Amino acid sequence: MSTPISITGRKSPGGPPPGLNRLSLMRWAVKNPPEDPNITFDGKTVLVTGANAGLGYEAAVKYAQKGVTKLILAVRTQSKGEETKRKIMERSGRTDDFMSILLVDLTNISSVQGFAIALEKETTQLHIALLNAGMAAPSFVKLDTGYETALQVNVLSTALMAALILPILRRTTNVTGSPSHLTFVNSNGHIWVKRSSYQNTHNGNLLEHLNDPKFFALEHSYCAVKLLGMAVMKHMAKATTTTDREAKETPSIIVNACCPGLCKTELGRGFARPLQLINQGLQYFTARTAEEGGRTLVGATVLGPESHGQFWHHDILHP
Numbered sequence: 001m002s003t004p005i006s007i008t009g010r011k012s013p014g015g016p017p018p019g020l021n022r023l024s025l026m027r028w029a030v031k032n033p034p035e036d037p038n039i040t041f042d043g044k045t046v047l048v049t050g051a052n053a054g055l056g057y058e059a060a061v062k063y064a065q066k067g068v069t070k071l072i073l074a075v076r077t078q079s080k081g082e083e084t085k086r087k088i089m090e091r092s093g094r095t096d097d098f099m100s101i102l103l104v105d106l107t108n109i110s111s112v113q114g115f116a117i118a119l120e121k122e123t124t125q126l127h128i129a130l131l132n133a134g135m136a137a138p139s140f141v142k143l144d145t146g147y148e149t150a151l152q153v154n155v156l157s158t159a160l161m162a163a164l165i166l167p168i169l170r171r172t173t174n175v176t177g178s179p180s181h182l183t184f185v186n187s188n189g190h191i192w193v194k195r196s197s198y199q200n201t202h203n204g205n206l207l208e209h210l211n212d213p214k215f216f217a218l219e220h221s222y223c224a225v226k227l228l229g230m231a232v233m234k235h236m237a238k239a240t241t242t243t244d245r246e247a248k249e250t251p252s253i254i255v256n257a258c259c260p261g262l263c264k265t266e267l268g269r270g271f272a273r274p275l276q277l278i279n280q281g282l283q284y285f286t287a288r289t290a291e292e293g294g295r296t297l298v299g300a301t302v303l304g305p306e307s308h309g310q311f312w313h314h315d316i317l318h319p
Helices: 022-031 056-064 078-092 109-122 148-175 188-192 206-210 218-239 275-288 290-300
Strands: 043-049 072-074 099-103 128-131 179-183 241-243 249-252 253-259 311-313 316-318
Touching: 022 188, 022 275, 043 056, 056 078, 056 290, 072 078, 072 109, 078 099, 099 109, 109 148, 128 148, 128 218, 128 290, 148 179, 148 206, 148 218, 148 253, 179 206, 179 218, 179 275, 179 290, 206 218, 206 249, 218 241, 249 253, 253 290
Parallel strands: 043 072, 043 128, 072 099, 128 179, 179 253, 253 311
Antiparallel strands: 241 249, 311 316
């Protein structure tokens, strides 16, 4: 039997039992990791942003192990890219001739624009784009762009990159006859944001609220940024949906988002030392491994049209 090239996401049954508190939910997640998708990426060109560390690196390794034809590693520096290639070679047992490095700095708009130009020169087709690069900001820092760092990196620059690579994803769909994939890595923390937390500031504009240092709070800001990220994904899904004469909607590009759950990564490396220790302790007892988290990322990029505009978490699709 040949190895499949896609999986079908289900909306139910499955997932954690209802009524669990947050700590119990995290413990459930550790005991019930996502499945490692049995998929081949032979013949596919895949882009992974933030490919040098954590979940992005583990996803890149999986693509290599599962036979990807071309793997594009988007990283901030050439040295990080070269080191990532070396480690992927070791774990996959392959040479590096299927990998290439493209540089991008998501704190810099010009860098994102330059990346999109470089991508067009690097490849004529792009079957999968996994937009994983992101950060958790330990404090409020405004960039030269005029926006807070996590807001710029996780939302604005990621949205810009997605918009700029839509043409090559569309062209690939037209050539292959199958929709390409655009997957955003997000967090289920977006569901914890209450409108009351921002509706009375800046006329209820969440972006302006997050860009005001008076309202910065570590958990709230992290989750609210993820909520904006979900809005970006929903908009991209709508923009890539076509409707025929019979009002049947079909995605030209399958756009979705996913959450790997809390995983043992260096996401909190910029935190103050006491907070780092708390985070490490929490991860020790309640976090999946980065490899397990990578399963969710890779799985999301091979879901079918049923996942368009949906959120993939614990191997279940959510609206």
